[in-house]
Amino acid sequence: MMAVRSCLGVKFGVSGLLSQLTSSTRHHGSRPCVSPILTPQHRNTSSSSTSSKVKVDLDQNTGVAVMHMQSPPVNSLSLDFITELCISLEKLEMDKGCRGLIITSSQPKVFSAGLDILEMYGKSPERCGEFWKSVQELWLKLYSSNMVTIAAVNGSSPAGGCLMALTCDYRIMADNPAYSIGLNETQLGIVAPFWFKDTLMNTIGLRNSEMALQLGLLYKPQDALKVGLVDQVVPEDQVLPAAVKSVNKWLAVPEHARQITKSMMRKSTIDRLTSNREADIQNFVSFITRESIQKSLRGYMELLKQKKA
Ligand SMILES: CCCCCCCCC/C=C/C(=O)SCCNC(=O)CCNC(=O)[C@H](O)C(C)(C)COP(=O)(O)OP(=O)(O)OC[C@H]1O[C@@H](n2cnc3c(N)ncnc32)[C@H](O)[C@@H]1OP(=O)(O)O
Numbered sequence: 001m002m003a004v005r006s007c008l009g010v011k012f013g014v015s016g017l018l019s020q021l022t023s024s025t026r027h028h029g030s031r032p033c034v035s036p037i038l039t040p041q042h043r044n045t046s047s048s049s050t051s052s053k054v055k056v057d058l059d060q061n062t063g064v065a066v067m068h069m070q071s072p073p074v075n076s077l078s079l080d081f082i083t084e085l086c087i088s089l090e091k092l093e094m095d096k097g098c099r100g101l102i103i104t105s106s107q108p109k110v111f112s113a114g115l116d117i118l119e120m121y122g123k124s125p126e127r128c129g130e131f132w133k134s135v136q137e138l139w140l141k142l143y144s145s146n147m148v149t150i151a152a153v154n155g156s157s158p159a160g161g162c163l164m165a166l167t168c169d170y171r172i173m174a175d176n177p178a179y180s181i182g183l184n185e186t187q188l189g190i191v192a193p194f195w196f197k198d199t200l201m202n203t204i205g206l207r208n209s210e211m212a213l214q215l216g217l218l219y220k221p222q223d224a225l226k227v228g229l230v231d232q233v234v235p236e237d238q239v240l241p242a243a244v245k246s247v248n249k250w251l252a253v254p255e256h257a258r259q260i261t262k263s264m265m266r267k268s269t270i271d272r273l274t275s276n277r278e279a280d281i282q283n284f285v286s287f288i289t290r291e292s293i294q295k296s297l298r299g300y301m302e303l304l305k306q307k308k309a
Contacts, residue, residue: 049091054084055106056092063099064247065092065147066240070106074113077160081116082134089141099255100247101145103168104152104240109178111153112161117188121297125285132284135160136277139195142167144270146259148250152243153230157181158218159188162229166199169250169262171230172242173221180218181229187216189296191287193280195273202269204228 048057053071058064067088069075077085092098105111119131142149142164151165153173162181165171173181183200185192192200192213201209208227211217224230234242250258273280287293 049088051084051088053081054088056088058092058095058098060097062248063097063251064102064244065098065100066102066104067092068104068106069112072107074110075105075107075161076113076116076118077135077138077164078116078119079131079134082131082138086134086137086141089138089145092147093141093145098147100148100150100251102150102152102240102243102247103164104243105154107155110155110161111151111157111181112164113156114159114161114163117297117301120190120288121294121301125289128285128288129281132281133277136195136273136280139163139167139199140270140273143199143266144263146262148247148258150243150247150250152239153179153181154236154239155179158184159192163196163199165230166203170232170246172232172234172239172246173224173230174236174239175221175233176236177220177222180220181224182216182218183213184216184218186214188300190293193284195269195280198269198272202266 047060048055050056053069055068055070057066057068067085069081069085071078071081075081089101092101115135120128123131145167149168149170151168151171153165153171155174156179157165157173158180159182162183165181173179183192183196185196197209197213200212204212204227212219212227212229219227219229221230221233225233232242232246
């Protein structure tokens, strides 16, 4: 039984993963996603918590939390923002009263613009390594979560934003053709690492991933639906209500069976990263600090500014 538990990562299995993550964070001396000390008071009475970039509303009756990303202007994933997200996720994961999580954005028109490009441009190798470790940690926390996770994608969601949505169990996107979603890394002259690729492949299959990744495709909501990148497209004002409806459907399944099944489906993908974290960090740092890659990122940022002008 113990072997099954540790292998499949049910509630206490995730705690094991968390302690593994925090201890490896300490080992490498980078900024930790600190595990907050949870007192009974925190667990039972708090229904809303806000840090500067993340607001969480937990409905104690349904056990469903809504996490609002509020890092203006576009929820780009900086080290600070990722750290706040990790802390919030860890709190919810350890809270027995929380069984479902809806992730959405408070920013207009954007779910998340993906990794903060400024974290990858002109930074020291040490800082790049610290940043990448936090990106890994966020992915690990989300992809291995025991909660039912629903992405309420109420705006554009390129690259790392798409990855966040892909880690969830179910994705609902606003039916607005101005929005797009996809792993567009190649369009920036950078490469989606293997675990981004694995997460996409697990969702839309090999052939669609091959095209999506090489071409750096950003899909309009209806096209994303066709390819299976999102599961449902609804009118903009229905995204959150549809997410609430979905989370309840998923929560109606016997919890233990659902969690074990989820873990079984995702374990090999998660293991590939956990057993290669340090090499993946080194790979990222040596790639992103290359002059040619820095030049591509500079060009891309200029393009973004021109688009605005
Ligand atoms: C081998 C393997 C090894 C590993 C190899 C390396 C692997 C790396 C993997 C990388 C993953 C990523 O996520 S890379 C990130 C990819 N992200 C993107 O391509 C998104 C780019 N952004 C957009 O397309 C748009 O901004 C969008 C999100 C749709 C919102 O459009 P809007 O018109 O509403 O807003 P904008 O005017 O464009 O943006 C508002 C401001 O935010 C800034 N901004 C926008 N996106 C930003 C971002 N991601 N990071 C920082 N800043 C950003 C803009 O420059 C503006 O700044 P001001 O002008 O100053 O106001």
